[in-house]
Amino acid sequence: MNYGISNLSIIPVRKEPSEKSEMVTQILFGEHFEMREQMVGWTNVKLDYDGYEGWADSKMLTPIHERTIRKIKRNPIAVSTDVITIVPVNEEQSLMLVAGSTLPGWRPYLKRFSVGRNTYPSTGEVYYGTIDNPREVAINQALKYFNAPYLWGGRTPFGIDCSGFTQIIYKMIGIKLPRDAGEQVNMGTAMSFVDEAEPGDLAFFDDEEGNIVHVGIIWKRNKIIHASGKVRIDNVDQFGIFNIDTQRYSHKMRVMKKII
Secondary structure: OEEEEOOOOEEEEEOOOOOOOOEEEEEEOOOEEEEEEEEOOEEEEEEOOOOOEEEEEHHHOEEEOHHHHHHHHHOOOEEEOOOEEEEEOOOOOEEEEEOOOEOOOOEOOOOEEEEOOEEEEOOOOEEEOOOOOHHHHHHHHHHHOOOOEEOOOOEEOOEEOHHHHHHHHHHOOOOOOOOOHHHHOOOOEEEOOHHHOOOOOEEEEEOOOOOEEEEEEEOOOOEEEEEOOEEEEEEEEOOEEEEOOOOEEEEEEEEEEEOO
16 A cells, blocks of 8 residues: 655645646645555545545655554544644745645654654644643634635645534644535534534535535634635524625524544
C-alpha cells in the first residue's frame, strides 16, 4: 500500500482526474493519505483524516513510508490554529500554513515538527493534546474566519464551504468530524429545543426532499456562524436561519446536535 503526505499548504482534490473537474475537498499541510489508482499526471487519494476520496495532481504529492504513517498515528495530532503561520524552510524559502494544518512529529518543547527528513520550526499557536475550554476555543477560532469567502470543497480561510468550516473548527479542538454535512449529522446527541444549544453545538438544515444541505456552529443565544456566500453570523431559531441582510429565512432547520 502506498502513502503520501501534503508538503504544500493546500492540495486541491477533484472529482475526476482533470483540472476542469470540480474540487470536492482540499488536503492541508501535514495531512496524509493513501495513494491508490494512478493515471497520467493524476493519483486517486483517500484521506486518512476523514476517508474522503478524489483525484490529486501527482506532482503535488510527497510519498511517505508506511512506518512513518504508523509513527505519526501513535502520537496526538498537532494542529496549527493561527489563521496563517509562516514557517521558514531555509534562508530563501518559507511555507505558509493555514489554520487546521497538521504538524506531524510535533515536539512542543522545541516548537518543531517534521515531514519525512525535513524538520521545521514553528512559532505559531498549536493545538496539541487536550484543552480545558473547547467550546470557547471553537467559537474564538470560528470568529477568525468571519467574511472568509465561500468555496465549494474549500477548507481554508481563503475559501471554505459549510461542512469544511465545521470540520476544521472541530479539528482545532481535537474532535474529528466527517467531511460532509450529511455525515456530520450522524454524530452527537440531538436536542429537542433551540434553547438547549450551547456555543459550539452544530445545527443542520435540509432541503424539500429532506437531504441535509447545510451546517453551522451555534454561537450565542439565537446566533449562528456559518459559511453561506461567506462566513457570516445570522439569527437562528426553530424554523431555521434568518438572514439578517435579506430579512428572510435562508435555510430550514432539521436538527441540532451536541458533539462537544
